[in-house]
Amino acid sequence: MSIPTTQWTPTHGDPYRPVPYRPERMPAAESLARAAELRERMDRRRTVRQFSADPVPEQVVRDAIACAATAPSGAHQQPWTFVLVKDPEARRRIRRAAEEEERISYEGRLSEEWLAALRPLGTDEVKPHLTDAPALIVVFQQRYWLGEDGDKRKHYYVDESVGIAVGMLLSALHLSGLAALVHTPSPMRFLSEVLGRPANEKAFAVIPVGYPAADCTVPDLVRKSLDQVLKEV
Ligand code: IYR
Secondary structure: OOOOOOOOOOOOOOOOOOOOOOOOOOOOOHHHHHHHHHHHHHOOOOOOEEEEEOOHEEEEEEEHHHHHHOOOOOOOOEEEEEEEEOOOHHHHHHHHHHHHHHHHHHHHHHOHHHHHHHHHOOOOOOHHHHHHHOEEOOOOOOOOOEEOOOOOEEEEOHHHHHHHHHHHHHHHHHHHHOOOOOOOOOOHHHHHHHHHHOOEEEEEEEEEOOOOOOOOOOOOOOOOOOOHHOOOO
């Protein structure tokens, strides 16, 4: 199956030129069956912090990133860059810098209330998954568009857009059989330096990807019930 490619250009100022959209309608019975199955499969996703060293098929990760990049975005500005970090030295530098920031956080930058909220997750400043997970994606948000001639154009709803894209990335990875973790070291400026990203990009999240280790454990969490999160009025 070949996937059509499109040539993106910045669209600021272009006229409205709609085209027909006629997806085939799914019968309700099939929708119900798919939704129920999807709900169960999504409920089986867990954030993983202990990864197996087994390699993952790289194309699965690329396809998941392609899924994420279909996310809706403010003014369709698609304000994201996904960096798939393969260079072991870059990964070591990311781990070293992230652990240093996290050590400062855990040793005093985080409030007592914040540390208490983290306790049931069992996290600390040691982040072996940054070097040991078979794949590492660093997501950057483009705060503005930067042309080759230095031309700048503001992007809108960047946090929302990139947040939606990361949600779609996590769903795509999970539904393709891979586990992941969203890590947000703070501050994250070092990621731009290590990965050589331009001034219009700001790191958003670091996402190790792989299979859970054979002895992987996860916190014994309980999800809110649908009643708690859904209000019908
Ligand atoms: N960034 C730190 C602390 C942390 C914060 C939250 I909010 C979490 O959900 C998990 C961890 C760390 O990565 O350990």
